[in-house]
Amino acid sequence: MSPLFDLSGRTALITGAARGLGLAFAQGLAEAGARVIVNARSTAQLALAAEQLRARGHDAQALPFDVTDEAAVAAAFDALDQRGIAIDILINNAGIQHRMPLVDLELRDWQRVIDTNLTSAFIVGKQAAKRMIARGRGGKIIHIGSLTSEAARATVAPYTAAKGGIKMLARAMAAEWAQFGIQVNAIGPGYIQTEMNTALMNNPDFDAWVKASNPAKRWGQPEELIGAAVFLSARASDYVNGQIIYVDGGWLAVL
Ligand code: NDP
Numbered sequence: 535m536s537p538l539f540d541l542s543g544r545t546a547l548i549t550g551a552a553r554g555l556g557l558a559f560a561q562g563l564a565e566a567g568a569r570v571i572v573n574a575r576s577t578a579q580l581a582l583a584a585e586q587l588r589a590r591g592h593d594a595q596a597l598p599f600d601v602t603d604e605a606a607v608a609a610a611f612d613a614l615d616q617r618g619i620a621i622d623i624l625i626n627n628a629g630i631q632h633r634m635p636l637v638d639l640e641l642r643d644w645q646r647v648i649d650t651n652l653t654s655a656f657i658v659g660k661q662a663a664k665r666m667i668a669r670g671r672g673g674k675i676i677h678i679g680s681l682t683s684e685a686a687r688a689t690v691a692p693y694t695a696a697k698g699g700i701k702m703l704a705r706a707m708a709a710e711w712a713q714f715g716i717q718v719n720a721i722g723p724g725y726i727q728t729e730m731n732t733a734l735m736n737n738p739d740f741d742a743w744v745k746a747s748n749p750a751k752r753w754g755q756p757e758e759l760i761g762a763a764v765f766l767s768a769r770a771s772d773y774v775n776g777q778i779i780y781v782d783g784g785w786l787a788v789l
Contacts, residue, residue, distance in 0.1 A: 535566070538770035546767065547621045549601050549658060550628030552579040554728035555678065555756050557586075562760030563767055563780035564592035568623065571597050571614075599653035601628045611661040623674045623767045624662040626655040626700075631730055633689045637736050644692045651696035655703055661720070665710055672715025675706050676766045679722040679778055685789050697722075701778050708776030717775045719766045724782025727753040750783030 546563045550556040552574035558572045564587055572587070572594060574580045580596045587594035597614070599606040614621065629651045632643050654678050666673035680697040684688060700720055707718035725744050727735060734740045735753070745751050762779045765771050780786050 536770075539717050539764055539768045540567055541623070541764070541767060544622040544767070545571065546623035546625065547570045547571045547573065547597070547658075547662065547674060547787040548625040549573045549654070550629055551625075552576055552583045554730060555723065555726060555742070555759055556625070556627040558741060558756035558760055559627060559763045560587060560594065561590070561592075562757075562764055563623065563625075564590075564594060566764050566768070568767070569593040569595075571595050571621075573597050573599060573601070573610075574628070575600050601626075601658055607657050607661055611665065612686065618670055620665060621662050621673070622666075622671070623676070624658065625660055625676045625678070625763065625767075627678045628654055629678060629730075631690065633692055635689055636691050639691065647692035648696050648699075652699045655700060659703075659707060663707070663716060666716055667711070669695060670714075672673070672717075673749070674712075674767050674771070675704075675707065675716065675718040676763060677701075677718070677720040679704075679720040681722060681724055681780070681782055681785060682781045683720070683722045683778060684780070684786055704778065705776040711789050712775050717766070717771060719771070719776065720778040721759060721762045721766065722778050722780040722782065723759055724748065724754050724780070724785045725728075726756055728756060745789075748783045748785050749788055750785075752783070754781065756785055 546562045546568045551560045551572035564570045577598045584594045584596040599610045602643045610710045682694040682697040683701040704720040
């Protein structure tokens, strides 16, 4: 493996990694040599994900916490400190979707989506960066945005606002932390076949719309996001900062 993409000796924390894109990121980073720590709220599903990674020969551990709970996140990082584990790579992947016309949207649902998709990246990113700065060896932080970081669609306003915010939060963090050798970038996936999109995949009209409007004429698969994540986690991207890489089959190119 080229040393530019070799993650041996690095430890990566991936939030929202009990399934879907997060689990694919964990698998991909582990294959590139990283020790991976997978996070989610559901302890049972998370334990299963870590077990699945270990069964494939990877160094994987589960670390359950809610990314919106600042105290729980701080406690999780303290626990890592006590075990002598330093995070070199953080992927802020945990996210939720809530579809509702804006006029019917309750404030609590707006808040829940903003907290999980945007504020969490500040909460977890701050804990990781504080330690990366103190350690003096730099680090990599990757936020997961979306096509909605760039283009709006109806009925997903808080998600769109959060994912637009993620793109700018990556730039804001890069502006502050580049001097410490920390690169903060984002990945913007197109429509990918995961549990988050179960209802959409099972809706024949939506499925047909995805296949008709994407130049690739198909949905994406979680594994297709791994290349961007490994690049942004590795030495190869040491001079890339504050960027978002869209992995969308070319969709934004034709919007
Ligand atoms: P999934 O719903 O399949 O997985 C989401 C993961 O996040 C689960 O492991 C879930 O576990 C975890 N999670 C949710 N809330 C929290 C929380 N508060 N604290 C910790 N973990 C949490 O989603 P995807 O894999 O599809 O999405 C992953 C990311 O990619 C999200 O940020 C999403 O917005 C983004 N994305 C996805 C796209 C797609 O088409 N699939 C397109 C563009 C972006 P648990 O519920 O147990 O906590």
